[in-house]
Amino acid sequence: MTAHTYRGHYARKRFGQHFLHDPCIIESIIHAIQPKYGEVMIEIGPGLGALTEKIGRVLDKLTVIEIDHDLTLRLKYHSFLQTKLTVFEQDALEFDFSQFAKQQTQLLRVFGNLPYNISTPLIFHLFKHINIIHDMHFMLQEEVVNRLVAKPGNKSYGRLSVMAQYYCKIFPILTVPSQSFVPPPNVISKIVRLIPITHVQTLPHHVYFLSLVTTAAFNKRRKTLRNSLSHLIPTQALVNMHICPTLRAENISVMQYCQLADWLGNHLKNKKANVVSIKYN
Ligand code: SAM
Numbered sequence: 001m002t003a004h005t006y007r008g009h010y011a012r013k014r015f016g017q018h019f020l021h022d023p024c025i026i027e028s029i030i031h032a033i034q035p036k037y038g039e040v041m042i043e044i045g046p047g048l049g050a051l052t053e054k055i056g057r058v059l060d061k062l063t064v065i066e067i068d069h070d071l072t073l074r075l076k077y078h079s080f081l082q083t084k085l086t087v088f089e090q091d092a093l094e095f096d097f098s099q100f101a102k103q104q105t106q107l108l109r110v111f112g113n114l115p116y117n118i119s120t121p122l123i124f125h126l127f128k129h130i131n132i133i134h135d136m137h138f139m140l141q142e143e144v145v146n147r148l149v150a151k152p153g154n155k156s157y158g159r160l161s162v163m164a165q166y167y168c169k170i171f172p173i174l175t176v177p178s179q180s181f182v183p184p185p186n187v188i189s190k191i192v193r194l195i196p197i198t199h200v201q202t203l204p205h206h207v208y209f210l211s212l213v214t215t216a217a218f219n220k221r222r223k224t225l226r227n228s229l230s231h232l233i234p235t236q237a238l239v240n241m242h243i244c245p246t247l248r249a250e251n252i253s254v255m256q257y258c259q260l261a262d263w264l265g266n267h268l269k270n271k272k273a274n275v276v277s278i279k280y281n
Pocket residue numbers: 015016017018019020021044045046047048049050051065066067068071090091092093112113114115116118
C-alpha cells in the first residue's frame with residue numbers, strides 16, 4: 001500500500017477518493033445508521049465498499065451510485081454483494097432520486113462518505129427530492145457540518161444553514177480524524193444525520209422564493225437587508241414584518257427567511273416572469 005493506493009486501487013483525486021479503513025469508525029457509522037432488513041437504502045459513492053459490505057450483510061438488496069468505472073466493476077463482481085447490489089454507474093448529481101423512488105414501496109434511506117468536492121451541491125440536489133427521503137447519513141468535512149447547523153450570528157451561518165434547517169433536523173454524530181482514511185484528507189470529517197421535517201411537504205412556504213431570497217441576502221452578506229434585498233422587498237415591507245432593515249443576512253432566523261419568502265411569493269404571484277432563475281450552489 002502506498003500513500004495513494006489502497007487494495008489495489010489508485011485513489012483518484014478528481015473523484016474525491018479517500019477510503020475509510022478504520023474498523024472502529026466503520027462500526028460506529030453502521031451503528032449510527034442502524035440499517036434494517038427490508039429497508040430501501042441507497043449509497044452515494046460506495047468506493048471500495050467499506051460501508052457497503054457491512055450494510056449489505058444486513059439488507060436483502062442495496063442500491064449504490066458510483067461514478068468511477070473501476071470501482072463499479074469491482075462491486076459488480078463482489079463475492080457476496082453482487083447478488084444484492086443494484087449499481088448505477090453515474091454522477092450522483094444527475095441521479096433522479098424521485099424517479100427511483102417510484103419503483104419502491106418505502107421512503108429512501110440515503111447514506112455515503114461523500115466526495116468533498118461535490119458535497120454541498122449534492123445536498124442541495126437531495127433537497128429537491130426531500131419528499132421521498134426518510135433520512136440521510138453523510139460523512140462531510142467538519143466545516144460543512146458546522147455550516148449545516150450554524151445559527152444566526154455565527155460566522156458559519158449562510159444559505160446552506162437556512163435551506164438545510166428549513167428542510168431537515170440535523171444531528172452531528174461523530175468526529176472522524178483524517179487518519180481513518182487512505183489517503184488521509186487535509187481536513188477533519190464528521191458524520192451527520194439529516195431527518196426531513198415532515199411539515200415541509202405541507203407548509204405553504206414558497207421554497208422557490210426561499211431560495212431566491214437567501215441567495216440575494218447571502219450573496220451580499222456584508223450589506224444590510226435593506227440594500228441586499230432592495231430589488232425584491234421594499235424596506236417598508238421588512239419593517240411591517242418586524243425585520244429590522246439594518247440587519248445583515250447572517251442576523252435573521254430561518255423562520256424570518258420563510259416570512260420573507262412568503263411575502264415575496266404572495267407579492268410576485270402574478271409577476272413570475274420577472275423572477276430570475278435560481279442557481280443552486
Ligand atoms: N464509501 C467509500 C469509503 O467510505 O471508503 C468511498 C468514499 S470516497 C470519499 C467518495 C466516493 O464517491 C468515491 O468512491 C468516488 O469515486 C465517488 N464519487 C465521486 N464523485 C462522485 C459522483 N459525482 N457521483 C457518484 N460517486 C462519486
